[in-house]
Amino acid sequence: MKKISLPLLVCFFLTACGDKNNAPDVSGVKVDVKVDRFDEAFFSIDTLQMEQGLGKIQQQFPAFLPVYLQNIIGITDPGELKMFYQFYRPVFDSAQKLYKNFNPVKDELEKSFKYVKYYFPEYKTPTHIIPVIGRLDSRQDLARMANGEYTPNFIGPDLAGISLQFYLGSNFSGYQTENFVNNVAPLYRSRRFSREYITPEVMKLIVDDIFPDKSNGRPMIEQMIEKGKRWWLLDKFMPQAADSVRTGYSKKQLDWVNSNEGMIWTFITKNEDLYAIDPATLQTYIGEAPFTQGFDQEFSPGNIGPWIGRQIVRKFESANSNLTVKQIMETPAKKILEEAKYKPK
Known part of the structure; x- marks a missing residue:
């Protein structure tokens, strides 16, 4: 599972519909969820004043910026960071067309967090949702959870990070390249790289956090x-x-x-x-x-x-x-x- 420790790192019918009829009433369950648009803050930097721009983001995201630079994109050199910015700006622009209004995703996550709190009142669900734009060039950008599945997302104390570069729609051109298909995700996986899969993939991380799968090696x-x-x-x-x-x-x-x-x-x-x-x-x-x-x-x-x-x-x-x-x-x-x-x- 991809879990970040900030102190350390600083409906369709029948087959399509869920189990709403058997679900408990969670209307009285309170959860506090806020969306912090790190992606928008980062890609609003003036590349001619990269250091000053990073300084402003450091003030907004003092604990998360080092995590993003060191652990998510793996870049700290200013020159390389500028190249990353320029290369991934079109990816961010594509994400903005889909996620400028992030409220639908927030609402889905908030509802699911209520069910978590209903069944496990002591569990601390994320209070901050942080969308980011990370890399797309390696399978290393997808972490393997304890259950064996891969995820581009991460959770940590009070937060859930969502890597929007992996949710741009199955027809996104970047998912069709030979390098991506062979080295990151084949087409049978990238067909799921769309908005409706964000919430279940975040929730799988929470399932994995509450009950880590330790069955490897078992029959x-x-x-x-x-x-x-x-x-x-x-x-x-x-x-x-x-x-x-x-x-x-x-x-x-x-x-x-x-x-x-x-x-x-x-x-x-x-x-x-x-x-x-x-x-x-x-x-x-x-x-x-x-x-x-x-x-x-x-x-x-x-x-x-x-x-x-x-x-x-x-x-x-x-x-x-x-x-x-x-x-x-x-x-x-x-x-x-x-x-x-x-x-x-």
């Missing part, structure tokens, strides 16, 4: 369930969201898994060792891919393991309605598998 079925638990928790935090957005599947992929749940489970149980730990088997079902080997290449999604895991957790939840969200998250994967008695048709 495949346990990893499926542990990752599925985190998808299930994301559902709780974002009941208003489309399931396609929460899972990252396209609508046709989501329709396919929902229509073929029994076949998927039968195939896996008949052809694989559920307790396998070898990388080849794990990578087939867990992790980003354009499709899942052994299934329809046009309709099946990659990373199908967490989806199966979430289905098992949902079955366990329905049989244990007395358990709290926290208790379910803390239930061992083995116990969930045994008691869920998962046998989809």
